[in-house]
Amino acid sequence: MTTQSTPAVSPERRQQVAAALHAVLPPTCVLSAPEDTRPYECDGLSAYRQLPMIVVLPASEEQVLAVLDVCRRLHVPIVPRGAGTGLSGGAMPIADGVVLSTARLNKIVRLDAYSRMAVVQPGVRNLAISEAAAPYGLYYAPDPSSQIACTIGGNVAENSGGVHCLKYGLTVHNVLRVRMATIEGDIVELGSEAPDAPGLDLLAAFIGSEGMLGIVLEVTVKLVPKPAAARVIMASFDDVTAGGNAVADVIAAGIIPAGLEMMDRTSSRMVEPFVRAGYDTEAAAILLCEADGTAAEVEEEITRMAAVLRAAGAGAIAVSTSEAERLKFWSGRKNAFPAAGRISPDYYCMDGTIPRKHLARVLQGIAAMEHKHGLRCANVFHAGDGNLHPLILFDANQPDELRRAEAFGADILALCVEVGGTITGEHGVGIEKIDSMCVQFTAAELNAFFALKRAFDPLSLLNPDKAIPTLNRCAEFGKMRVTGGVLPHPDLPRF
The missing domain is CATH 3.30.465.10 (Uridine Diphospho-n-acetylenolpyruvylglucosamine Reductase; domain 3)
Known part of the structure; x- marks a missing residue:
């Protein structure tokens, strides 16, 4: 676990901001004691934590606007927060800032x-x-x-x-x-x-x-x-490469499944004892392919997908015969993240996206990285659209394992970019992937991102220091050219 080392907020500043917020919000909407703000110190990326100065829980639009007014006048950074289930540190607080939770706006x-x-x-x-x-x-x-x-x-x-x-x-x-x-x-x-x-x-x-x-x-x-019918195929492969290629084959056949997910043997073995979904734990990879629509449409699509999967090398195919069994098949995939706790004290969930045709290559690359970094990785993919969720398994109590897990994740994201993909599909950049932004984007592209940010937030008070790296950061990370001690585009903001 890493706690951000930022300068302490002075008692006077904390009191000033708290007093201004208490003036516009009911007492129950403002949290400032450490024991009250502790639950907000991180999101789902729990390796990084920071106690916020204050947490506010507005219950109406008017109260949200009042908070924005106070923070703008006092130049206080604001970190918006939903349920805190994010996995990239996007909702991690700032030491001298306010966390604005929208939990009470729930109608x-x-x-x-x-x-x-x-x-x-x-x-x-x-x-x-x-x-x-x-x-x-x-x-x-x-x-x-x-x-x-x-x-x-x-x-x-x-x-x-x-x-x-x-x-x-x-x-x-x-x-x-x-x-x-x-x-x-x-x-x-x-x-x-x-x-x-x-x-x-x-x-x-x-x-x-x-x-x-x-x-x-x-x-x-x-x-x-809601579709009139839905069924799932579970296909087993004795080779991860064949499983990856089968994904591309399904799409190439003109089939767009309702869902097309892939799990490797490590994932299946950690999930099966947890949910007992009937997964083939001897298979190198399994695919879950769902068809939905009318009963006739589903029957036709299941038949077509099964033929493609067999041709791609599927060793065994099971098809759900009831709604309960369909949900059971999906329960393993849905519970892959919590099930990781069965085999590892900690996990680091990555999120990159690649062209489907490179699934097999990337899987092979991740296998090589396991040896390079000395850590295991359980692969769970939204395979149909190339969105990868490798779970890097580590123990934060062991010296250097968190650093190695981060380096492993950075290598995965660099490989995603190398094959024509991107560093995130649905988890966002937050603080987790901010250095990897330097791998993917040029100075001109980062400048365009900052220009959009300035158009909406000229004072940079909304979730600052997240998602978009400064050129200085990219230079320090070693991914931005410095010529004669000068960065390109020196007018780019450093906030």
């Missing part, structure tokens, strides 16, 4: 079954949307593994996906409109409930911006009809 404002949309506040849980829509035969498609706890505001911040994102898309494909507050206290609506909206497509820029551009106040999401 489903309106559910329109006729138009197939729901208007929700940012603190509404992902799964709660589907639960509310179920009586109308509808649901919200993006389903991260943390959907029972994660909130829609956090999903917007990270552009979350899930096991069904191959067919139904990520958050950005399922959000119609976002109502947000700028640091200046203006309320802006991005997107529209109509098929299109006038002006620049700032909605797509905002989704995935990790709280750096504004505070989410309300989100309009698409709802889709």
Whole structure:
């Protein structure tokens, strides 16, 4: 575990900010004692922790705007926070800043079954949307593994996906409109409930911006009809390369499964005793391929996928015969992260995206990295869209293992970039991948990111020092050229 070493906040400064916030919020909405702020010291990336100066829990738009006004006047950084399930440190506090939790903004404002949309506040849980829509035969498609706890505001911040994102898309494909507050206290609506909206497509820029551009106040999401039928194929492969190639073969056959996931032997063996899903623990890799639609559509697609998988070298194929069995097959994949605790004290979950055709190559590369860094890795992939989630297993109590795990993760992300991919698919950059941004992007591209940031947040008060590295940082990381002691684009901000 690493605690950020930042200068202590003076008692006078803490008292000044606390007094200003107490003046605009009820006492129960402001937390400042260390025992009260401790639960907010990190998100799901628990290796990095920092106690915030103050935590606020506004319960209305008016209270959010009041907090923004106080922080703007006193020049206090703000870290927006949803449920804290993020895995990249995007919600890790800043020592002299305020954590703004949207947990109390948790109302489903309106559910329109006729138009197939729901208007929700940012603190509404992902799964709660589907639960509310179920009586109308509808649901919200993006389903991260943390959907029972994660909130829609956090999903917007990270552009979350899930096991069904191959067919139904990520958050950005399922959000119609976002109502947000700028640091200046203006309320802006991005997107529209109509098929299109006038002006620049700032909605797509905002989704995935990790709280750096504004505070989410309300989100309009698409709802889709619940399929009449759904079945899952579980295919076993005695070779990881064959399993990776089978993924590309399924897509090349013109099939877009509702879900197409891959787990290696290490993953299967750590999950099976936990959920007893019936996984083949002797297989080098297993694929989970789901078909949904009408009963006839599902039957046809299952038949076609099974033929492709057999041709690709699947040694065994099982097809779910009931809804309960389908959910059981998926339960192992959904519980892969917690199941890692069965075989390792700690794990470091990476998140990179690659072209599907390079799955086998990247798997082979990760296997070589296990020997290089002396650590095990359990591979769990959204294989259909090339989104990798390698779980690097380590013990933080052993000297140097966290550093080696971080170096292992950086090597995986560099390999993703090398094969034409990117350093994140749905977990965001946060603090975890900020150095890897230097590997992927040029100084000019970073300058463009900062220009967008300045347009929304000229004072850099919203989640500063996250997601976008400064050129100085890239130079220190050894991934930016310095000529004659001068960085390119010296006018790039260093905040």
